[in-house]
Amino acid sequence: xxxxxxxxxxxxxxxxxxxxxxxxxxxxxxxxxxxxxxxxxxxxxxxxxxxxxxxxxxxxxxxxxxxxxxxxxxxxxxxxxxxxxxxxxxxxxxxxxxxxxxxxxxxxxxxxxxxxxx
Amino acid sequence: xxxxxxxxxxxxxxxxxxxxxxxxxxxxxxxxxxxxxxxxxxxxxxxxxxxxxxxxxxxxxxxxxxxxxxxxxxxxxxxxxxxxxxxxxxxxxxxxxxxxxxxxxxxxxxxxx
Numbered sequence: 644x645x646x647x648x649x650x651x652x653x654x655x656x657x658x659x660x661x662x663x664x665x666x667x668x669x670x671x672x673x674x675x676x677x678x679x680x681x682x683x684x685x686x687x688x689x690x691x692x693x694x695x696x697x698x699x700x701x702x703x704x705x706x707x708x709x710x711x712x713x714x715x716x717x718x719x720x721x722x723x724x725x726x727x728x729x730x731x732x733x734x735x736x737x738x739x740x741x742x743x744x745x746x747x748x749x750x751x752x753x754x755x756x757x758x759x760x761x
Numbered sequence: 762x763x764x765x766x767x768x769x770x771x772x773x774x775x776x777x778x779x780x781x782x783x784x785x786x787x788x789x790x791x792x793x794x795x796x797x798x799x800x801x802x803x804x805x806x807x808x809x810x811x812x813x814x815x816x817x818x819x820x821x822x823x824x825x826x827x828x829x830x831x832x833x834x835x836x837x838x839x840x841x842x843x844x845x846x847x848x849x850x851x852x853x854x855x856x857x858x859x860x861x862x863x864x865x866x867x868x869x870x871x872x873x874x
Contacts, residue, residue, distance in 0.1 A: 649804065677861060686850065686866045687805075736804050738862070750854075750862060752797075752804040 646670055647739050649753025656727055656760055664722045664756045666737030672717035673739035677750075678710075681734040693720045727760040734758075763788040767851050767865035774841055775873050782836040782868050784825075784851035792853040794818075794827055794834040795862070799848045808836075808849070843872045 646669040656662050666676055674695045679687040691701045691712050699712035709731075711723040720739075724731055737753040768783040786792065793812045797805040809818030814829035823838045834851060851865040 647804075684867075684869070686864045689861050692861055738805075749807060749810065750795075752806070754804040755802070757802070 645741050645749065645751045647673075647737065647751045647753045649737050649756055651756060652754060653757045654759070656758070658728055658760055659726055661723055661725045662727055662758060664724075664735055664737070664758075666720045666722070666739065666753050668718045668739045668741070668751075671739075671741045673720070673741060674717060675740045676714060676720040677738040677740070678712060678720075678722050679736045679738065681736060681755075683734075687736060690722075724758065727758070729760045732758055732760045763792070763853060763855050763863045765851050765853055765863055765865035767849075767868050769866075769868070771869040771871060773871045773873065776843055777840045778872075780836070780838040780841045780845075780870070782849055782851075782870070784834045784836065784865060786832050786834065786851075786853050788832075788853055788855055788863075790855065791829075792855050794825070795852045795854070796823070796825055796834070796836050797850045797852060797864075799850065799867075801847075805850065841870075841872050843874050846870055846872045 648667045650665045676693040678690045681687050690705045691699045693699045693712045693714040695714045701707050714720040736755045738750050764787045766785050795810045796808040798808045799805050809820045811818040811827035817826045825834050825836045848867045848869050850867045852862045854860045
């Protein structure tokens with residue numbers, strides 16, 4: 644149980660175009676999802692917290708207009724990188740929080756999306 | 762603010778060696794603590810977790826005990842395998858519920874046959 648599917652796994656786009664990354668919870672409802680960015684050989688940097696039906700909460704220093712997050716349903720959150728530039732190339736990972744009783748709650752991560760902007 | 766500090770890597774061991782990856786944290790209140798593992802090109806997988814002091818999380822031969830007195834959550838395994846080669850992240854969430862995770866910097870582990 645608690646599976647999160649993230650697509651695409653890899654994408655190459657031209658500079659100036661937009662790219663959408665999807666994060667789906669397959670067998671549970673995720674009221675809250677998180678988007679992270681990971682640079683090579685580094686830790687995960689939280690970009691934003693996405694709540695179903697409301698605006699995302701962005702971390703300090705993350706451009707809201709560049710990284711658009713939509714969480715329109717309990718099973719889907721999307722991250723759109725708008726007007727992508729080579730410096731946006733990175734590994735993006737989503738995570739969904741699933742509640743439960745006692746210690747059964749937790750965070751499940753997607754498999755990540757490798758974005759390369761050329 | 763809340764933070765997690767892991768021992769710096771990379772760590773290289775021989776197969777069947779004993780593994781310890783240190784993790785200490787700073788947080789107010791009573792955080793939940795996690796260890797995640799990341800294989801190349803993949804997302805993170807939960808390895809184990811502990812939600813209160815003195816809890817021991819365990820999975821696949823790995824163990825970690827929540828030590829509030831030393832604010833630590835060190836990861837241990839008695840006999841590592843080549844397949845354990847990966848990057849390991851210690852993390853905390855400050856409160857129960859859908860709170861963001863705070864990650865350590867990660868420790869790259871390589872096991873040689």
